[in-house]
Amino acid sequence: MTPKPMNMTHLAKVMKALSSPKRLELYLDIVKKNEGCYKTGSECFLTDIISSCDLGAPTVSHHLKELSNAGLISTERRGKYLVATVNHETVEEVRALLSAGRK
Amino acid sequence: MTPKPMNMTHLAKVMKALSSPKRLELYLDIVKKNEGCYKTGSECFLTDIISSCDLGAPTVSHHLKELSNAGLISTERRGKYLVATVNHETVEEVRALLSAGRK
DNA sequence: CTTATAGTTCGATGGTTGTCGAAATATGAA
DNA sequence: TTCATATTTCGACAACCATCGAACTATAAG
Numbered sequence: 001m002t003p004k005p006m007n008m009t010h011l012a013k014v015m016k017a018l019s020s021p022k023r024l025e026l027y028l029d030i031v032k033k034n035e036g037c038y039k040t041g042s043e044c045f046l047t048d049i050i051s052s053c054d055l056g057a058p059t060v061s062h063h064l065k066e067l068s069n070a071g072l073i074s075t076e077r078r079g080k081y082l083v084a085t086v087n088h089e090t091v092e093e094v095r096a097l098l099s100a101g102r103k
Numbered sequence: 104m105t106p107k108p109m110n111m112t113h114l115a116k117v118m119k120a121l122s123s124p125k126r127l128e129l130y131l132d133i134v135k136k137n138e139g140c141y142k143t144g145s146e147c148f149l150t151d152i153i154s155s156c157d158l159g160a161p162t163v164s165h166h167l168k169e170l171s172n173a174g175l176i177s178t179e180r181r182g183k184y185l186v187a188t189v190n191h192e193t194v195e196e197v198r199a200l201l202s203a204g205r206k
Numbered sequence: 207c208t209t210a211t212a213g214t215t216c217g218a219t220g221g222t223t224g225t226c227g228a229a230a231t232a233t234g235a236a
Numbered sequence: 237t238t239c240a241t242a243t244t245t246c247g248a249c250a251a252c253c254a255t256c257g258a259a260c261t262a263t264a265a266g
Contacts, residue, residue, distance in 0.1 A: 016122035101134040
């Protein structure tokens with residue numbers, strides 16, 4: 001089944017969410033940690049992200065909200081911590097739209 | 104052959120180039136006109152883009168330069184007119200990077 | 207050469223954004 | 237409850253951006 005089409009306003013929002021180098025780095029970090037989760041069962045904790053990047057906690061919080069707002073990730077509170085998971089559907093929709101007019 | 108990997112700074116640049124709704128619209132318009140070109144031989148002229156969108160010529164010129172700067176399109180002067188063509192390689196590189204950690 | 211059309215460059219402007227520190231909130235531990 | 241850690245909200249600020257009109261350059265037609 002092909003993923004349902006995405007309107008352009010939303011797509012622009014997703015692109016904007018990934019247009020800041022730091023935020024893109026954060027996103028790819030979450031992706032990688034999610035891969036690890038698939039294999040080892042460990043999850044992606046916000047606190048680890050904050051520790052491993054050179055940004056302040058408020059900035060990271062803001063970036064994660066932006067990624068979440070664009071539908072790229074979802075966040076869930078697990079006790080004291082926050083867990084981030086990638087929303088693969090949204091990524092697929094972007095890929096689908098980028099496939100337009102492919103050779 | 105898999106496309107060569109793209110560094111993150113460049114990827115962020117590409118994302119930023121597509122993060123403005125109007126500019127995204129322009130890009131997809133160029134993609135569509137390039138598709139038509141493949142079938143009918145007609146090309147994508149800047150003057151037509153300017154006529155069919157609600158932006159001034161200076162703004163469109165600026166947007167096209169941004170798309171070109173990101174490597175998403177190339178422009179070529181054909182006599183009095185400017186022709187825009189999609190750079191499929193760049194799009195493929197973006198798609199490749201978005202494939203990271205896919206289910 | 208003059209005119210008309212296509213496109214770019216420039217300067218300005220209002221709006222958005224990434225980042226920070228400080229303060230507030232949330233949650234679990236002692 | 238009190239404390240420590242995790243996260244969010246707030247206010248601010250400099251930097252950036254999308255858009256515009258005016259002026260400039262380029263190319264072709266007459």
